[in-house]
Amino acid sequence: MRTGKIAGVEIVVNNWFLVLIVLFSIAGLASKVLLIFSAVLWHELAHALMAGGLGYKVRQVELLPFGAVARIDRLADAGAASEIMIAAAGPLASIGLAVLCYTGMAGAGPGRELLTFYGEVNIMLAGFNLLPALPLDGGRILRAILTGRRDYRDATAIVVTLSYVISCMLLLWAGVSYWLYSTLNLTLLVAAGFLLLTARTENNLAGFRALRILANKKAELTSSGVMPTNHLTAMESTIIKDVIRLFGPEQYNIVHIINRNFELCGALTETQVWEGLLKRGIKARIKEFL
Structure with a gap:
């Protein structure tokens, strides 16, 4: 069920999430469940907003029964720096929200218990997501x-x-x-x-x-006729595996090949490298691709 947009990002509530809210409401735990999922939504929106700021198109965030997911076009193709920034945005947002909860507890009065709970939820969310696991x-x-x-x-x-x-x-x-x-x-x-x-x-x-x-x-x-290009220079004896690991996802790559006298032997586009890789294998030397 679509509920609207936040900062241009469509928010979708999964039907099973609504069922879960009803069940927890019957058990008298609706307020805590809503706090948990608001923390998850905040976490995912931070990812989405960072991705949007870096130029990636954020389509929607869907609330699921056991979490949320941000759908971002071409996120898997992000470069290392962009991936770090997008990934770190969620835990940092959760930690920031936890800090706000703990600093606001002094004058919270009756709401102190909920603020403590909300702070703990955000800390656990950040901690779990920072585990070095995919x-x-x-x-x-x-x-x-x-x-x-x-x-x-x-x-x-x-x-x-x-x-x-x-x-x-x-x-x-x-x-x-x-x-x-x-x-x-x-x-x-x-x-x-x-x-x-x-x-x-x-x-x-x-x-x-x-x-x-x-x-x-x-x-x-x-489609555009032009795009940013990354130029690499490789000795003709270089193993192709050592070349392709330097290919960035956000630029088209061109490899200039030189011999021991530092004379230019030729150049290969990224497309030529990948097509040649299928024929010659990952351990071939780049001079074999010319």
Whole structure:
């Protein structure tokens, strides 16, 4: 159900979310549920507004029964700096809201309990999202940092491995809690299952990212006739893997190839590199592409 727009971003309420509100209202917990989801909405809007400020089109934010999701066009094609800024915006917004809650508790009176609860919710939301696991914000930030030294697929594989480790730790935590207190923590189990499934999906999609980015660049260049270009210079003996890891997603790349005498041997467009890669493999030397 569409409820309106905030700063130009369409807000959609999932029907199951409405059912959840009704159920919690019957149980007398409606106010706390609404506070939780307002915190999640604030978190997602921060991502959306940052993405919009960086030039990405934000279509909508949907409230789901167990969270929210911001739908942002071409977000997966963002460069490392943009991805870090967009990912960090959510946790920073949650921490800022928590600070406001704690600073306002002094004169809150009867509302002190709700302010304390709301502050704790925002702190937990920020803390969980900063875990170095995909698709959480912390995992996206770590992957973006790793792409400075590795290609996107290798960086994704490293963070996915961390995601599996964190999932196992959450499962272990749930098991120890049950053994000690005879209480099953469903939140930990759901979080562990969520990370296991979504991290595997992220790993599967990483291999298609480069081709998707190239297709978007070609479409943009064809339609506008011009776009920003990044020029690279490589020795003719350079392994192609070391070249493509420097390809940024927000510019078209052209590689100039020189020999040991620093004479220009030729140049390759990004499209030629990727097409040649399919024939020659990731370990070929760039001179073989000429």
